[in-house]
Amino acid sequence: MLRVVLDTNVLVSGLIMLGKPRERLSIIARREATLVLSKEILNEFTKVMRRNRLTEYVTEEQVERFIENIERIAKFVELESHLEVVNDPNDDIVINTAIDDRADLIVSAITIYSASKNSEEPRSHS
Numbered sequence: 001m002l003r004v005v006l007d008t009n010v011l012v013s014g015l016i017m018l019g020k021p022r023e024r025l026s027i028i029a030r031r032e033a034t035l036v037l038s039k040e041i042l043n044e045f046t047k048v049m050r051r052n053r054l055t056e057y058v059t060e061e062q063v064e065r066f067i068e069n070i071e072r073i074a075k076f077v078e079l080e081s082h083l084e085v086v087n088d089p090n091d092d093i094v095i096n097t098a099i100d101d102r103a104d105l106i107v108s109a110i111t112i113y114s115a116s117k118n119s120e121e122p123r124s125h126s
Contacts, residue, residue, distance in 0.1 A: 002033040002105065003075070005098040008090060009109030015049070015055045015066050016057040024107060028073060035074040038097040042070065044090050077101045 006014075006024065014021035022071045028035045048054070049063045058066075081096040091108075 001031075002035050003036050003101060004028070004105045004107055005036045005041075005094055005101070005103045007094045007106070007108045008041060008048055010107050011041075011045045011070070012048055012054070014108065015063070016054065021109075027083045029069075031073075034095060035070070036077060037074045037075050037099075037100045038069070038079050038093065040079060040093045041097060042067070044093070071116040075101070 004024070006021075010021045010024065013019065014025040027033050046063075046067065049058070077097050077100045079093070079100055080097050082098045083096055083099065084091060084092055085095050094106060094108070097103070
Protein backbone atom coordinates (compact mmCIF):
# COMPACT_ATOMS: atom_id res chain seq x y z
CA MET A 1 0.00 0.00 0.00
CA LEU A 2 1.20 3.51 -0.79
CA ARG A 3 2.69 5.28 2.25
CA VAL A 4 2.09 9.04 2.23
CA VAL A 5 3.37 11.86 4.43
CA LEU A 6 1.11 14.94 4.46
CA ASP A 7 2.50 18.27 5.54
CA THR A 8 0.69 20.50 8.03
CA ASN A 9 -0.81 22.74 5.33
CA VAL A 10 -2.44 19.75 3.62
CA LEU A 11 -3.86 18.52 6.93
CA VAL A 12 -5.24 22.00 7.74
CA SER A 13 -6.71 22.45 4.26
CA GLY A 14 -8.20 18.97 4.35
CA LEU A 15 -10.02 19.82 7.55
CA ILE A 16 -11.30 23.31 6.75
CA MET A 17 -12.14 23.17 3.03
CA LEU A 18 -13.15 20.98 0.14
CA GLY A 19 -10.73 20.20 -2.67
CA LYS A 20 -7.62 18.12 -3.32
CA PRO A 21 -6.40 17.97 0.30
CA ARG A 22 -9.80 16.70 1.46
CA GLU A 23 -9.78 14.15 -1.37
CA ARG A 24 -6.37 12.91 -0.21
CA LEU A 25 -7.64 12.52 3.35
CA SER A 26 -10.65 10.59 2.02
CA ILE A 27 -8.34 8.18 0.21
CA ILE A 28 -6.49 7.61 3.47
CA ALA A 29 -9.71 7.24 5.47
CA ARG A 30 -10.85 4.54 3.01
CA ARG A 31 -7.51 2.78 3.69
CA GLU A 32 -6.44 3.07 0.05
CA ALA A 33 -3.16 4.60 1.27
CA THR A 34 -1.37 4.75 4.58
CA LEU A 35 -0.90 8.10 6.27
CA VAL A 36 2.56 8.37 7.80
CA LEU A 37 3.10 11.03 10.46
CA SER A 38 5.42 11.92 13.29
CA LYS A 39 4.31 13.42 16.56
CA GLU A 40 6.15 16.56 15.45
CA ILE A 41 3.88 16.97 12.41
CA LEU A 42 0.78 16.42 14.54
CA ASN A 43 2.05 18.93 17.13
CA GLU A 44 2.57 21.55 14.43
CA PHE A 45 -0.93 20.87 13.09
CA THR A 46 -2.39 21.33 16.57
CA LYS A 47 -0.55 24.64 17.05
CA VAL A 48 -1.72 25.94 13.68
CA MET A 49 -5.34 24.94 14.31
CA ARG A 50 -5.40 26.78 17.64
CA ARG A 51 -4.56 30.08 15.98
CA ASN A 52 -7.48 32.49 16.27
CA ARG A 53 -7.82 33.09 12.55
CA LEU A 54 -8.74 29.44 11.92
CA THR A 55 -11.44 29.25 14.58
CA GLU A 56 -13.89 30.84 12.14
CA TYR A 57 -13.66 27.71 9.96
CA VAL A 58 -13.89 24.90 12.52
CA THR A 59 -14.80 24.44 16.15
CA GLU A 60 -12.44 23.14 18.81
CA GLU A 61 -14.58 19.99 18.93
CA GLN A 62 -14.13 19.42 15.19
CA VAL A 63 -10.36 19.82 15.55
CA GLU A 64 -10.25 17.36 18.45
CA ARG A 65 -12.35 14.81 16.54
CA PHE A 66 -10.09 15.23 13.48
CA ILE A 67 -6.97 14.66 15.61
CA GLU A 68 -8.52 11.56 17.20
CA ASN A 69 -9.29 10.18 13.73
CA ILE A 70 -5.78 10.95 12.50
CA GLU A 71 -4.26 9.26 15.55
CA ARG A 72 -6.42 6.22 14.90
CA ILE A 73 -5.56 5.75 11.21
CA ALA A 74 -2.00 7.08 10.87
CA LYS A 75 1.19 5.14 11.18
CA PHE A 76 3.41 7.15 13.54
CA VAL A 77 7.15 7.25 13.03
CA GLU A 78 9.69 8.10 15.70
CA LEU A 79 12.04 10.62 14.10
CA GLU A 80 15.62 9.47 13.92
CA SER A 81 16.79 11.59 10.98
CA HIS A 82 17.61 15.23 11.58
CA LEU A 83 18.52 16.43 8.12
CA GLU A 84 18.27 20.13 7.38
CA VAL A 85 17.24 20.22 3.76
CA VAL A 86 15.16 23.37 3.36
CA ASN A 87 14.89 26.76 5.05
CA ASP A 88 11.81 25.86 7.12
CA PRO A 89 12.40 23.46 10.04
CA ASN A 90 8.75 22.32 9.80
CA ASP A 91 9.37 21.19 6.23
CA ASP A 92 12.50 19.36 7.38
CA ILE A 93 10.32 17.46 9.85
CA VAL A 94 8.09 16.30 6.98
CA ILE A 95 11.10 15.23 4.93
CA ASN A 96 12.69 13.42 7.88
CA THR A 97 9.40 11.64 8.62
CA ALA A 98 9.30 10.38 5.03
CA ILE A 99 12.93 9.29 5.16
CA ASP A 100 12.54 7.42 8.44
CA ASP A 101 9.50 5.52 7.19
CA ARG A 102 10.76 5.16 3.62
CA ALA A 103 7.44 6.65 2.55
CA ASP A 104 6.46 6.65 -1.11
CA LEU A 105 5.16 10.21 -1.31
CA ILE A 106 5.32 13.56 0.43
CA VAL A 107 2.28 15.73 -0.24
CA SER A 108 2.77 19.40 0.52
CA ALA A 109 0.42 22.30 -0.10
CA ILE A 110 2.32 23.03 -3.28
CA THR A 111 3.67 19.78 -4.71
CA ILE A 112 3.59 16.00 -4.50
CA TYR A 113 7.11 14.62 -4.23
CA SER A 114 7.95 11.04 -4.92
CA ALA A 115 10.22 9.71 -2.23
CA SER A 116 11.43 7.01 -4.59
CA LYS A 117 15.06 7.04 -5.70
CA ASN A 118 13.81 6.60 -9.26
CA SER A 119 11.57 9.64 -9.18
CA GLU A 120 11.68 12.28 -11.82
CA GLU A 121 10.34 15.80 -11.42
CA PRO A 122 7.93 16.87 -8.66
CA ARG A 123 4.30 16.95 -9.81
CA SER A 124 1.83 19.69 -8.95
CA HIS A 125 -1.10 18.31 -6.96
CA SER A 126 -3.68 20.67 -8.40
